[in-house]
Amino acid sequence: MSFLNETHDPSLQSWIESANLPDNGFPVQNLPFGVFRPTGTTEGFRPCVGIGDKVLDLAALSSTNPFQAEAAEALAACMSTTLNRLMALTPAHWSALRLALSRALRKGSDLQKLIEPLLYNQASIDLGLPATISDYTDFYISIHHATAVGRQFRPDNPLLPNYKWIPIGYHGRASTIGVSGQTFPRPIGQTRPVTEGGQPGFGPSTRLDYELELGIFIGQGNEAGKRVPLRQAESCVFGFCVLNDWSARDLQAWEYQPLGPFLAKNFASTISPWVITLDALAPFRTAPARPTGDPQPLPYLDSVGNREYGAFEVELEVLLSTRLSREQEQAPFMLARSNFRDAYWTAAQLVAHHTVNGCSLRPGDLLGTGTLSGPHAGQEGSLLETTQGGKKPVQLPWGEERTFLQDHDEVTLKAFCRKPGYPMISLGACSGRVLPALIDDL
Amino acid sequence: MSFLNETHDPSLQSWIESANLPDNGFPVQNLPFGVFRPTGTTEGFRPCVGIGDKVLDLAALSSTNPFQAEAAEALAACMSTTLNRLMALTPAHWSALRLALSRALRKGSDLQKLIEPLLYNQASIDLGLPATISDYTDFYISIHHATAVGRQFRPDNPLLPNYKWIPIGYHGRASTIGVSGQTFPRPIGQTRPVTEGGQPGFGPSTRLDYELELGIFIGQGNEAGKRVPLRQAESCVFGFCVLNDWSARDLQAWEYQPLGPFLAKNFASTISPWVITLDALAPFRTAPARPTGDPQPLPYLDSVGNREYGAFEVELEVLLSTRLSREQEQAPFMLARSNFRDAYWTAAQLVAHHTVNGCSLRPGDLLGTGTLSGPHAGQEGSLLETTQGGKKPVQLPWGEERTFLQDHDEVTLKAFCRKPGYPMISLGACSGRVLPALIDDL
Numbered sequence: 001m002s003f004l005n006e007t008h009d010p011s012l013q014s015w016i017e018s019a020n021l022p023d024n025g026f027p028v029q030n031l032p033f034g035v036f037r038p039t040g041t042t043e044g045f046r047p048c049v050g051i052g053d054k055v056l057d058l059a060a061l062s063s064t065n066p067f068q069a070e071a072a073e074a075l076a077a078c079m080s081t082t083l084n085r086l087m088a089l090t091p092a093h094w095s096a097l098r099l100a101l102s103r104a105l106r107k108g109s110d111l112q113k114l115i116e117p118l119l120y121n122q123a124s125i126d127l128g129l130p131a132t133i134s135d136y137t138d139f140y141i142s143i144h145h146a147t148a149v150g151r152q153f154r155p156d157n158p159l160l161p162n163y164k165w166i167p168i169g170y171h172g173r174a175s176t177i178g179v180s181g182q183t184f185p186r187p188i189g190q191t192r193p194v195t196e197g198g199q200p201g202f203g204p205s206t207r208l209d210y211e212l213e214l215g216i217f218i219g220q221g222n223e224a225g226k227r228v229p230l231r232q233a234e235s236c237v238f239g240f241c242v243l244n245d246w247s248a249r250d251l252q253a254w255e256y257q258p259l260g261p262f263l264a265k266n267f268a269s270t271i272s273p274w275v276i277t278l279d280a281l282a283p284f285r286t287a288p289a290r291p292t293g294d295p296q297p298l299p300y301l302d303s304v305g306n307r308e309y310g311a312f313e314v315e316l317e318v319l320l321s322t323r324l325s326r327e328q329e330q331a332p333f334m335l336a337r338s339n340f341r342d343a344y345w346t347a348a349q350l351v352a353h354h355t356v357n358g359c360s361l362r363p364g365d366l367l368g369t370g371t372l373s374g375p376h377a378g379q380e381g382s383l384l385e386t387t388q389g390g391k392k393p394v395q396l397p398w399g400e401e402r403t404f405l406q407d408h409d410e411v412t413l414k415a416f417c418r419k420p421g422y423p424m425i426s427l428g429a430c431s432g433r434v435l436p437a438l439i440d441d442l
Numbered sequence: 443m444s445f446l447n448e449t450h451d452p453s454l455q456s457w458i459e460s461a462n463l464p465d466n467g468f469p470v471q472n473l474p475f476g477v478f479r480p481t482g483t484t485e486g487f488r489p490c491v492g493i494g495d496k497v498l499d500l501a502a503l504s505s506t507n508p509f510q511a512e513a514a515e516a517l518a519a520c521m522s523t524t525l526n527r528l529m530a531l532t533p534a535h536w537s538a539l540r541l542a543l544s545r546a547l548r549k550g551s552d553l554q555k556l557i558e559p560l561l562y563n564q565a566s567i568d569l570g571l572p573a574t575i576s577d578y579t580d581f582y583i584s585i586h587h588a589t590a591v592g593r594q595f596r597p598d599n600p601l602l603p604n605y606k607w608i609p610i611g612y613h614g615r616a617s618t619i620g621v622s623g624q625t626f627p628r629p630i631g632q633t634r635p636v637t638e639g640g641q642p643g644f645g646p647s648t649r650l651d652y653e654l655e656l657g658i659f660i661g662q663g664n665e666a667g668k669r670v671p672l673r674q675a676e677s678c679v680f681g682f683c684v685l686n687d688w689s690a691r692d693l694q695a696w697e698y699q700p701l702g703p704f705l706a707k708n709f710a711s712t713i714s715p716w717v718i719t720l721d722a723l724a725p726f727r728t729a730p731a732r733p734t735g736d737p738q739p740l741p742y743l744d745s746v747g748n749r750e751y752g753a754f755e756v757e758l759e760v761l762l763s764t765r766l767s768r769e770q771e772q773a774p775f776m777l778a779r780s781n782f783r784d785a786y787w788t789a790a791q792l793v794a795h796h797t798v799n800g801c802s803l804r805p806g807d808l809l810g811t812g813t814l815s816g817p818h819a820g821q822e823g824s825l826l827e828t829t830q831g832g833k834k835p836v837q838l839p840w841g842e843e844r845t846f847l848q849d850h851d852e853v854t855l856k857a858f859c860r861k862p863g864y865p866m867i868s869l870g871a872c873s874g875r876v877l878p879a880l881i882d883d884l
Contacts, residue, residue, distance in 0.1 A: 135615060161635075165632060165641075168701055170704050176666050176801055187799035202742070224617070225626055255608055259703065260701045263798065266801045298632065353705070358627055
């Protein structure tokens with residue numbers, strides 16, 4: 001066998017036929033976690049696992065808990081409204097539950113009769129925010145993004161001297177993280193004065209942007225004061241989602257000195273509803289992109305294993321629809337494609353760095369990767385890059401153009417893993433729509 | 443009557459005699475909220491109100507709820523392990539509970555018999571973190587601090603052009619906020635390379651500092667997308683505490699470009715256990731310090747009421763003890779004194795600014811004021827200012843000196859309100875101690 005363990009056997013098929021369709025994204029090799037409730041109900045959300053075009057209600061399954069040992073403990077932690085209790089367990093628990101679910105959902109399982117009544121069609125459910133997020137940290141791990149943005153401010157010296165040494169990060173806002181489908185009014189705020197020393201502008205942002213990111217959900221955390229060494233860092237990672245870190249560039253330019261972005265970011269951040277475990281992504285491990293000749297990371301950020309397989313191949317896409325394109329029933333336009341493998345720092349390095357000073361992470365905490373731009377044209381993870389700060393509008397096939405986002409624009413981010421001979425693993429999609437600014441009370 | 447309402451009558455006396463002692467800080471005119479449990483127990487924390495050298499168990503009182511209407515609803519919200527449920531109510535509820543407690547605790551109350559068994563000596567309890575803090579935002583509202591720090595980096599242009607227009611703020615870390623008595627190992631991290639382009643330093647911070655701040659606990663919050671106008675902003679403020687925003691200056695200098703402070707701050711932040719309501723502080727309202735000739739704030743940050751009484755007179759003190767001073771039984775040394783009235787922005791302006799873009803605040807969220815330095819020598823709210831970046835050590839009366847904090851140093855911040863003819867209102871104290879760095883696993 002060349003696969004990592006039996007859950008990665010590419011020949012596995014599910015007794016749920018939709019899971020076996022090519023490129024459906026939710027084969028029995030994926031098994032992403034989320035929380036759901038039937039559409040139209042006001043029941044509490046409850047944990048589920050996605051399989052084909054269905055979800056399996058894990059809270060219901062836990063009431064008859066057919067699993068053993070750690071898998072049973074992990075399933076019991078799904079008697080909850082969020083994934084936090086499951087996240088707070090250990091990688092051994094997560095892997096045991098994954099193996100038990102894989103066996104239960106593959107062809108020939110003797111649990112099919114028990115499970116069938118606990119399935120819901122994805123078309124008839126709503127998916128919620130997978131976890132209560134206590135703290136949200138956003139990083140900046142694409143050197144291509146950092147360089148492109150830096151070039152707009154400092155053409156001669158785009159990359160700051162700390163970039164190749166420190167995974168730069170800052171704290172974001174947890175209260176406005178929403179799940180795919182989130183809408184928000186265009187943010188209002190101050191903008192840089194037209195003349196130096198003059199009065200700042202004030203009103204709806206005119207440079208509203210998306211940022212193409214992945215989110216990293218922390219599983220087991222660490223006590224304050226106890227750092228997580230790099231070799232253990234992945235044991236703190238429960239899984240990945242897709243993240244749009246909406247950004248108001250005009251607000252950001254005026255407010256961000258000297259303490260960083262604030263109102264330019266904290267009005268909304270949108271994540272996909274599915275959390276894809278490290279186990280599901282294991283077949284897509286690869287070496288990080290740090291070029292030969294760049295400085296070796298300091299020891300706390302460096303390990304042999306991290307150098308060899310610390311990164312993941314995850315394909316990323318940005319799609320845009322507008323009110324006009326939807327009226328005309330045009331397909332969304334693909335603005336950019338990139339790949340997580342091009343990131344400069346790995347998830348493990350983010351955890352090791354975040355905790356090196358004793359900062360504690362808690363189950364359900366979210367780390368954003370920062371905008372995942374690639375090295376080439378067409379791989380820009382934000383309009384700031386695509387349009388070179390608004391100077392080069394993007395032409396949309398239905399006759400409109402964009403420098404930044406207009407009202408009613410909807411941005412969808414997608415992420416998935418593909419390789420020959422293995423079923424496609426979807427990380428889900430993350431959609432959000434800009435509503436007009438609320439200005440009645442101004 | 444010249445007082446604001448009957449709870450502010452300076453002649454009120456409590457039947458708890460310690461509350462009537464001069465300058466005890468917890469007279470019946472204060473009535474701060476916290477959470478407590480008897481020392482040595484592992485019971486859950488429960489809400490209490492401080493009075494003299496006692497606390498009144500509000501969870502226990504709520505089980506026989508002797509109050510009416512909104513006061514009864516507010517007391518019922520104290521059947522909890524934190525103050526979040528009480529905070530989520532309205533100013534009318536908070537004021538009604540305050541009035542009911544004032545009447546119950548003042549001399550002649552017919553509730554004395556009911557209440558006496560529910561009192562605990564402050565000496566025999568532990569006080570906990572008053573609320574579950576979902577999001578923590580730190581501001582930068584002392585222009586004296588911003589100018590002094592800016593001068594160290596930009597001698598010719600210390601204050602950035604946005605300062606007088608925007609209450610500069612950024613998101614901090616909620617997971618490492620602890621209550622007075624917090625200890626933490628000296629943080630470890632990267633520091634600026636000695637030679638440009640060289641390898642950064644790595645190890646325990648050698649420029650560890652405190653920051654003298656107040657914390658603002660949010661009561662009722664706002665929905666995402668719905669801003670809070672300035673005239674309503676104080677209705678979102680439940681009360682104040684004392685806050686030490688510990689800072690590692692050497693980590694900060696290397697990491698903070700371009701996204702702001704991160705590991706330099708998020709290893710620990712310490713707050714006092716008491717939350718002092720706006721009602722308790724009302725007799726100490728004053729006009730904000732914005733000098734004549736400075737720009738009028740934009741309309742969303744400006745109101746007549748805010749100009750006249752948006753600020754508060756709160757005296758602040760920083761005290762330092764060291765291992766040596768404690769061994770010698772020396773009194774802690776007062777490093778600085780300042781006053782919250784010198785802040786450039788008010789609590790109401792912080793709330794209005796924080797939400798102008800649609801960002802939602804939630805009950806229990808904490809806003810830090812930023813370091814509250816005053817305009818004069820001796821009013822510096824951090825060692826960075828006192829020692830001019832480590833260049834002028836402070837001489838301690840027991841023969842030591844300090845540029846930055848040493849292991850086992852303990853910093854205590856105190857805040858209180860005083861004026862002639864009115865009992866002193868204490869905001870409590872916030873102590874924290876630096877432990878040696880944990881370096882065994884490096």
